[in-house]
Amino acid sequence: MTDRFQHTRFEEPAVGGGLPPLDPWEGPAILLVDLDAFFASVEQLDHPAWRGKPVIVGGDPDKHGVVSTASYEARPFGVRSAMPSSTAKRLCPDAIWTHGHFDRYREMSDAIMGILRAETPHVQQVSIDEAFLDVTPTAVNREHPARVAERIQRRVEEQGVTCSIGVGTSKTIAKIASDMDKPRGLTLVYPGGERDFLxxxxxxxxxxxxxxxxxxxxxxxxxxxxxxxxxxxxxxxxxxxxxxxxxxxxxNGGDDAPVEQDDEVKSVSNEMTFAHDLTKRQDVEAAIATMAAKVGRRLRRKGLRGRTLALRVKFDDLSVRSVQRQLIEPSDDELAYTPLLYRMIDEVWRPGTPVRLIGVGMSGFEEEGAVQESLFDVTEAAPSTGDVEPVVRDKCKRRGLIEATDLVKNRFGETAVRFGRELRNEENTTGSSSKNPADYK
Incomplete structure (x- = not known):
């Protein structure tokens, strides 16, 4: 093969394999596996009548929603991820819309990540639909990286969805290569061909x-x-x-960032986009309380307590402001840290200013006392003063209340019991959702 990079397409295997003859691979071999239009593909898998038709997973077009994923049938119309749903509706008025079924996406993602980990223990999942693998040939295992990639594509397709894979000597090359030939593409960039490829x-x-x-x-x-x-x-x-x-x-084709075998959660967050902008303090506080409760629930399910609390606000002009605080002690207790969030909002917002989105996050799980890089790209940070009263002052009573609500939710579902403040904005959401890699590890 004269070219040092090559596109190939997954087809039914010919005798001796589905790929043409391959030059030897010498050196590091990194794969980036990217599931094609993942959310929409799962919806088409679960709804056979939707196959071959434009499908959009995202929020409502008339409620400030955004597109999470568009099927490949919708993309010729110009529909793309993160596009306002109103724009997507105008471009592709006959598309099938769904808010999504995220438990189902997680289930499918977990099955596919299991396939990847069966190939190598060197797997770094970077989102619900992407992962890096290190499949560098060794003295014991000389299998060509392209053969590993081909096998992964076939096994993923057996699950009912497809993936595109980039193969290179670094994560940078593998990532760019994975985007070159979608869907169901396989792009190889051989050692020495990086400069010509880039x-x-x-x-x-x-x-x-x-x-x-x-x-x-x-x-x-x-x-x-x-x-x-x-x-x-x-x-x-x-x-x-x-x-x-x-x-x-x-x-120049270099990049020695390793594929990190790190399943440790770095942050847990949740955010909500509103169909109608919030301007009143009681509505903003209700939204903060709802997000704080979701984060607390996730923390407890993961057995995590964090020290760094973050609040993110997006306004109607799409500008974003964020603030974070370091807690005196690690917490998974939203009844303790929600009042601090109410104080933090005063630093980035004034009543009457329209709010489009609110997000709450917790990080700082590794080292006590360390403020880690924020999941919200926070530009303002300071330690908390410790003088904020929790919702319930008695710690034992507060813990008992949380444990009781967790038990009810575990048995009857997340909406089985909620505080009144969580219901205030229940009808004012867009149905949009974003990928949070930390929540899939």
Whole structure:
């Protein structure tokens, strides 16, 4: 094979395997397995009548909803993930809409992650529908990485959905390669072919280069990854700091970030987008209480207590402000930390300002006293004062109340028992949901 990178497509296996003859692979081998239009694919699997038709999983078009996933039949109309549902409805008026069935998606994801872990223990799940694998050939196992990828594709297809896989010498290369030939594609970038593969691609293709970085690069005549690879390193470091060196190394095909065998949860969060913006304090506090309760419930189910509490608010102009506090002691008790959230909201919001989304998160599980990088990209942080009264002052009574409600929910479902404040915004949600990798580990 003369090219050092190659696209191939999963088909029924021919004699001797489904792939053409392969050059030997020498060096690291990283796979990125990306489930194709995952939520929509599961819906089509579970609803045979929807197969071959445009399916959109997301929030209501008339309630500030966003698209979580669009099937490949919907994409020719211009529908994309994270697009406002109202726009998607205009582009594809005949699409089938569903808010989604996230327990079902988790069930399917768990089954597929089991397939990946059967291939290698070196698996790093990065979201509900993506995972890196290290399948570097060893002295004991010389199997070609492409053969491993082909087998994974077949086993995933047996579950009723498909995946696209990128194979390269690093996570950066594998990630970009996985996006090159969707759906059901398999793209190989052989050792030594990284520069040629990356060179013609736009700089925005690389993870970590957002709109602001792209504009700074373009203003300096750098539009492709090849131009980035040839750029002056000192200039990049002057403009971007440490990120400049990382960008330069990756554009040249390097990246030694390992596939982390780390199933440890780094954060637990939940957020809600509202069909109608909130402007009154009682409505905002009710939404905070609802999100805080969901986070507390997840923490207890995972056996986790965190020290770093985060609050995120998105306004009607789509601007976002966030704040975090370090708790005096680790907590999984929303009755204790919800009043602190009420105080935190005053730092980023004033009554009357329309609020589109509220999110609550907890992190800081590893080291007591450490404020970890926030799941909400928080720009403001300070220790809590410790003078905030919990909803129920007596700790034993508070714990008893939480344990009792958990028992009822475990037996009868999450909506079996709720505080009155949790019902205030019940009819004011969009049905949208976002992927939170931490909640799938």
């Amino acid at each position: 060179a013609p691609l736009p700089v925005r293709t690389m993870s970590g280069i957002g709109a602001a970085a792209e504009e700074k690069l373009r203003s300096r005549g750098i539009c492709t990854l090849g131009q980035l690879a040839d750029a002056d390193l000192r200039m990049l470091e002057r403009v971007f700091g440490k990120l400049g060196r990382v960008m330069h190394v990756r554009a």
